[in-house]
Amino acid sequence: MHRYLMEMLQCPACRGDLSWTIDDADGERIESAKATCAACGTAYPVREGIGVFLTSGLEREDLWEETETELTRYLREHPEVEARLxxxxxxALSPADLFYRAQLLEGRGDYGEAARxxxxxxxxxxxxxxxxxxKSQIRGLIDRLRAGQGPVxxxxSGRGALVEAMVRELPRPVVATDFSPRILRRDRRWLRHFGLYDRVSLLAFDxxxxxxxxxxxHTLTTxxxxxxxxxxxxxLRELRRIVAGMFLAITxxxxxxxxxNGRLIREAGLASLxxxxxxxxxxxxxxxxVDVANSQHAPAxxxxxxxxxxxxxxxALPVAETSLEWCLLVAR
Ligand SMILES: C[S@@+](CC[C@H](N)C(=O)[O-])C[C@H]1O[C@@H](n2cnc3c(N)ncnc32)[C@H](O)[C@@H]1O
Incomplete structure (x- = not known):
């Protein structure tokens, strides 16, 4: 994470001020540090350049962690499956098999072939x-950010499709965030490999x-x-609290x-959004x-x-064929 973020951050648990001890930095980038809350004493680490601001008390299902752990264990127990894959x-592979082969190649550092x-x-x-x-929503979002300045x-951010597109097309600093430290570590390696890391900060939080x-x-995207x-x-109240400018959400x-699909959507606790x-x-x-921009319908x-x-x-979704309305929510 970059130094400019320090003054934007507070304790996510009690909203107290943070005091920073920086152990390792490379110019404006903090590689290793500890931010301690002056009010509740909770300490948040920065490791491998990633600020980790996760709190206890919110249920969190980190699917990146679960999938990778399970896949690694399964392939260790079944080397013949890995050889076939x-x-x-x-x-000749099914798209899902091909996707997981790409993930394995990533794990081995073969980023070029993994990306292809x-x-x-x-x-x-x-x-x-x-x-x-x-694609059209990503284009629409990026076009709206061209005129502005300052960090987005x-x-x-997950595997960072939007982060990567923003870094390639805009001169602005970008902060990629996710509640999965594992996917952010992967993003760090990926962005560094492709020379896209300079303007990116990584923060893990819910x-x-x-x-x-x-x-x-000032500018929040998703x-x-x-x-x-x-x-x-x-x-949405929490996001309203932190955003002084605009929130652009592709959804x-x-x-x-x-x-x-409705049954699973409700069971998964996803119905409201x-x-x-x-x-x-x-x-x-x-x-x-909030305005709904660029509304388009497509089968899924x-x-x-x-x-x-x-x-x-x-x-996980959809579980049955449907028609989705795509849009860019422009919220102020
Ligand atoms: C599939 S990604 C969306 C695509 C991604 N934004 C991109 O541009 O490539 C969804 C991400 O949401 C993250 N996520 C789910 N619940 C979250 C939460 N409560 N706080 C932060 N991240 C969350 C997941 O870990 C996952 O990486």
Whole structure:
């Protein structure tokens, strides 16, 4: 993380001030440090350049950690499966198998081939309409950020598709965040490999309890973060608290009458931000003025399963074919 973030941050648990001990820095980048809350005494580390501001008390399902741990264990126990996965002609693999092969290549440091295979896999996982809508929303978001200045904080950055696009196209500093330290460590290696790391800071925190001071964030973005945050609760109030400028959220909505997907959406605690009506009501209730921009509809289908990695999936939703409304929420 970069030094400029220090004055934007506070204790995510009690909102007290932080006092910083920096052990290792490279110019403006803090590599190793400890931030201690003057009020409650909680200490937050910066390790490998990643500030970790996670708190106890919020249930957290880190799917990146779970999937990678499970995949590593499974392949250790079944080396013949790994040999088949890595030895097959890429285009003969199911898209899910191809995606996991790309992840394994990443783990071995073969980023170039991993990037090529992951892109091929993902282009075969989604309908052409889904891919076109997603691309159009990313373009629309980036175009709105061209005129502004200062850091852009991205929520629930995951593998960083939006972060990477912003770094390539905008001269602004970008803060990638996620509640999974594992995916941020992966992003760090990836961005460094492709020479994209200079302007990126990495912070691990839960979007429902962020470490930012009131109004500290001028521009907040997210690419499909909202539909992935389970039990969002007071999420939009928390974001309202920290954002003094604009929040741009790429998202998609399910049809309310789609019961096949609706059941799982409710079970997963995702219902409030996966439907247009409730999402807009949540934004308004949290004090945001929100506009729906670039609305587009496209068919969506369940992502294919692995055949060599039997049953391994990509996305949990949808579980049945549906039509999604894509849009860019512009909230102030
Ligand atoms: C699939 S990603 C979305 C795509 C990503 N923004 C991109 O541009 O590539 C969703 C991310 O949300 C993260 N996530 C889920 N719940 C979260 C929470 N409460 N706080 C922070 N991150 C969360 C997950 O770890 C995951 O990495």
């Amino acid at each position: 890595m030895g097959a002609v890429p285009d 295979l992951a892109e091929r896999a993902l282009s075969r996982c989604y309908t052409p309409g889904y891919l076109a809508c997603h 904080v991205d929520l629930a 979007a429902r309890r962020t470490p930012f001071r009131d109004g500290a964030v 690419n499909l973060g909202l539909p992935n945050i389970r039990q969002p609760g007071e999420l 998609h909505f399910y049809p309310e009458e789609d019961e096949a 996966l439907y247009r009506r409730s999402t807009l009501a949540e934004f308004a209730g949290a004090g945001w003025q 289908a369940p992502t294919p399963r692995g055949e060599i990695l039997e049953g391994a999936g990509i996305d």
